[in-house]
Amino acid sequence: MKWLICLYGIIWRELLRFFSQRSRFFGALVRPLIWLLVFATGFRAALGLAIVPPYETYIPYSIYIVPGLVGMVQLFNAMQSSLSMVYDREMGSMRALLTSPLPRWYLISCKLLAGIVVSILQVYAFLGIAWAFDDAIPTLGYVTVLPALIANGVLLGGLGLLLSSLIRQLENFAGVMNFVVFPVFFLSTALYPLWKIREGSDLLADICALNPFTYGVELVRFAFYGQLDPVSAAVVVVAGAVLLGCAIVGYSPSRGLIRRKT
Amino acid sequence: MTPALEVSGVSYRFGERLALDSVSFTVEVATFTALLGPNGAGKTTLFALASRLFDCSEGTIRIFGGDLRRHPGAALARLGVVFQDQTLDLDLTVVQNLRYAAALHGLGHRDAARRIERELSRLGLAERRNEKARRLNGGHRRRIEIARALMHEPALLLLDEPTVGLDVPTRRDLIDQVHRLCRDDGIAVLWATHLVDELDPVLDRIVLLHRGQVRAQGRADEVLAAAGTADLRCLFDDPATVAP
Structure with a gap:
């Protein structure tokens, strides 16, 4: 209890x-929303998309991009949580959490779950506005996407927690935004399908195929249509577990980097 | 009787620098012990180890006989900590801060509400309960931090230079309140400070820490007698003269 x-x-x-x-x-x-209402509208006419699973017909770009933007909301929320952890550590309020008698791994996991709850609220607020703009996601998809959002939240929240255990100072966070967030987002299938990227560059497509965020986006994309993409699910779960495990080690009282910063 | 806190042979390094060197001392039940030392003596490092922010590389720390490293949950459940830096969430109200602390110790809503009222009344802050922590002055924030540390009814309270930045009357008031906790509730207190005027030389015990080593410990008047001086300031100004 x-x-x-x-x-x-x-x-x-x-x-x-x-x-x-x-x-x-x-x-x-x-x-x-800027991406959806401005970027996607502009590319709607220019970018043709072939039929690829889970879609069963040609879809406008504004439909294709929604799972990627859901991933964007979760990615930026994870970074916000990470920033908040670094801030809490610098300001000292992290100590109240870490001196709880419950195990450190559990406290870190709770922080992760709290971040996921917030990110899911943000995602549904975004989906509500996106629905008003273009109602193309099946109604049931708003329910079936929930487990995918949780799994994606673990992946991205784990990344955020790991970064927060590695970043020494708040001032370094802008660098993280440039060197982690943007490559993670742009080197994925959030904005273009993999086959489209491969048309431009095989190397870029291979990098995108190695990016776990790609699989998070695809997991969400399939989940909107009530489908499970097993490869995406496996990559997201395994990568999420590894990142969370590394973050827990990072906050461990015996081995963690936290010892140098508290 | 088992000591409230037993620090045995604790050493800690930050890279090449030895911050604590075989530190050993005890804090007895229901006593007020002052951890005296100048800035850089190792007080804050010792507090970080005693509250298990990180583990010590050598030695053991026991809280009421329980090894902090082996059984951290049981040990931390009996420990309340007030850190040197303020650790309140400034965007939350007083009650929200206390409720969060209660939840971290697994206290249910009803139990937490009862203890919040009790601690706020005891520390004279009942009327500030719904104010954001950001709007409180330094003295009030410190009291809220003490209230927070007492939420789970700890038997040992660690306070790391809690009077830093406070004016003299507020400091005196805070010290009196913590002495009352010690006397009336039987809480063992370890109070880190570099201000000797915060001590009662007859009633308080002291542990004198200098460059990571314990130079002297015992009742303040006994330590003074052993050092051949009547003034705590002499002891403090040149702790190296006291034999370890």
């Missing part, structure tokens, strides 16, 4: 902070 109360408390605090920071909420929505 204590463990559940602790989980509830960490999620509750994260939600309180999220709702008290309205600019964070609007910032999280504006970014993908």
